[in-house]
Amino acid sequence: MRHASSLRYVIVWLSLMGLALLSFLLSGTHHGAFDIVFALVIALAKTTLVALFFMELIEHRFINTMVVLVSAGLITLLLSLTVADIVTRHTFPRGPVPTTPQAATR
Amino acid sequence: MHEGPLHPQFEDLERQRDAARLGMWAFLGSEALLFTGLFVLYAAYRTLYPDAFAAAASLNDRALGTINTFILLTSSFTVALSVHEVRLGRARRSALLLLASILLGFVFLGVKLTEYAEHFREGIFPGPSYRYEGLRGFGPRIFFTLYFLMTGLHALHVIAGMGMLAWVMVGAWQHRYSPLYHTPLELGALYWHLVDVIWIFLWPCLYLMHA
Numbered sequence: 088m089r090h091a092s093s094l095r096y097v098i099v100w101l102s103l104m105g106l107a108l109l110s111f112l113l114s115g116t117h118h119g120a121f122d123i124v125f126a127l128v129i130a131l132a133k134t135t136l137v138a139l140f141f142m143e144l145i146e147h148r149f150i151n152t153m154v155v156l157v158s159a160g161l162i163t164l165l166l167s168l169t170v171a172d173i174v175t176r177h178t179f180p181r182g183p184v185p186t187t188p189q190a191a192t193r
Numbered sequence: 194m195h196e197g198p199l200h201p202q203f204e205d206l207e208r209q210r211d212a213a214r215l216g217m218w219a220f221l222g223s224e225a226l227l228f229t230g231l232f233v234l235y236a237a238y239r240t241l242y243p244d245a246f247a248a249a250a251s252l253n254d255r256a257l258g259t260i261n262t263f264i265l266l267t268s269s270f271t272v273a274l275s276v277h278e279v280r281l282g283r284a285r286r287s288a289l290l291l292l293a294s295i296l297l298g299f300v301f302l303g304v305k306l307t308e309y310a311e312h313f314r315e316g317i318f319p320g321p322s323y324r325y326e327g328l329r330g331f332g333p334r335i336f337f338t339l340y341f342l343m344t345g346l347h348a349l350h351v352i353a354g355m356g357m358l359a360w361v362m363v364g365a366w367q368h369r370y371s372p373l374y375h376t377p378l379e380l381g382a383l384y385w386h387l388v389d390v391i392w393i394f395l396w397p398c399l400y401l402m403h404a
Contacts, residue, residue, distance in 0.1 A: 093277055100270035107266060111259045114401035126397035133266075133393050141273040142386045148211060151218045158222035162229045169233050173240045 099140045106133050210376050217380045221387045224350075228391050231343050235398055238335050245332020247404035252317060252328070253340070254308060258400035261304050262392065268297035269389040272358070272382045275365070279375045284365045287378070291362035294385065298355040305348055312337075340399050347391055354388045357381040 110129040118125065139145045144152055203209040239246045275290035316324040319341040323334045361381040364370055370378050 093274060096270060096273050096277060099273075100266065103266045103270075104263060107259070107262050110397060110401060111255070114255065114397070114403065123402055126401050130393050130397055134390050137269060137386055137390055137393070141269050141389075142383055147214060150215055154215070154218040154222050158225050161226060162232075165229055165233050166236055170236050170240050173237055 095140065099136050103133055103136055106136075206374060210379075213376050213380060214383075217383050221383060224387060225391075228343070228346070231339065231346070232394065232398070235339050235343070238332075238339065239402075242332035242335070244404070245328070245330060246336050247402060248328055249333040249336035249340075250399060250401075250403040252312075252315075252325075252333075253400050253403075254311070255400050255403070257304055257308055258396055261301050262396045264297050264301045264304070265389045265392050268294045268301070269386050271297070272385045276375070276379055276382050279365060279370050279378055280372050282372050284368050284370055287370070288362045288365035291358050291365060291378075295355050295358050295362065298351055298358070302348060302351060305344065309341075343395055343399070347388070347395060350388050350391070354381075354385045357384055 106129050110126055113125050113129075114122065138155065144155065199206055200209060203212065271290045271294045275287045275294070278284075278287040278290060312318075316326070317337055318324065319338045320334060323337060325333075358381055361370075361378040365375075365378060
């Protein structure tokens with residue numbers, strides 16, 4: 088199997104550091120609801136770089152990528168359905184949840 | 194040159210390595226799902242208490258969190274280079290790069306402990322022990338319960354990863370790995386990268402999405 092040159096790792100590392108810096112700088116200037124979107128999109132981009140080049144998914148057999156895709160799909164399902172449930176269930180208490188007896192006395 | 198042990202159920206080293214990689218990826222998938230449980234809790238409570246979570250995140254030191262991000266990204270880089278070096282037959286250089294990664298792991302844990310100490314000094318404890326006067330109510334308490342749970346579980350994974358890297362570092366230093374056989378080093382590296390990926394998501398959730 089042919090393997091990458093060390094220069095490729097350097098480029099990926101510099102890109103990761105650049106993306107992290109961008110994420111940090113963007114967090115200092117508020118963009119409302121887009122704060123979360125920007126942070127998560129940059130995190131996904133960094134994860135893709137790490138998975139493809141540092142974890143070498145790009146060179147592995149496709150069956151390994153399948154494991155990642157299935158895991159990512161399950162994670163997305165779990166996150167999106169849970170949040171969708173909370174957002175759309177109108178009977179869900181939106182205010183403070185009932186406190187424990189110890190917390191109520193505090 | 195060391196070719197490594199070929200187990201009898203495999204025809205050659207390449208098939209053995211492919212099977213080991215697949216097993217490791219399946220394990221990493223289960224680890225990712227373990228953390229997903231906590232991320233789902235975070236997302237659910239953040240949806241319920243968006244303002245309290247944003248205000249509580251402001252109590253975390255963004256600079257220290259960012260420094261730790263740079264440290265882990267750099268350690269992932271040195272681990273990836275270490276695998277690259279062993280493939281070129283430079284096992285000793287590979288071992289030194291692993292040593293650098295372990296040292297970066299110690300620095301990461303040191304920064305994390307500094308943050309914990311500062312929180313404890315201010316009365317920012319997990320759950321009902323929370324006594325910080327600046328932010329009251331259920332939202333900040335649940336934020337910091339999740340903060341300590343997620344970063345604590347992640348720190349345990351960092352420690353486990355450092356142990357794994359130390360083990361393969363000794364192997365590399367003793368020339369047990371070669372360009373033909375270095376599967377343990379490769380699997381240890383995969384685990385370390387997963388630890389990095391988890392932090393890539395913890396960092397914005399706990400530090401950057403602030404008020």
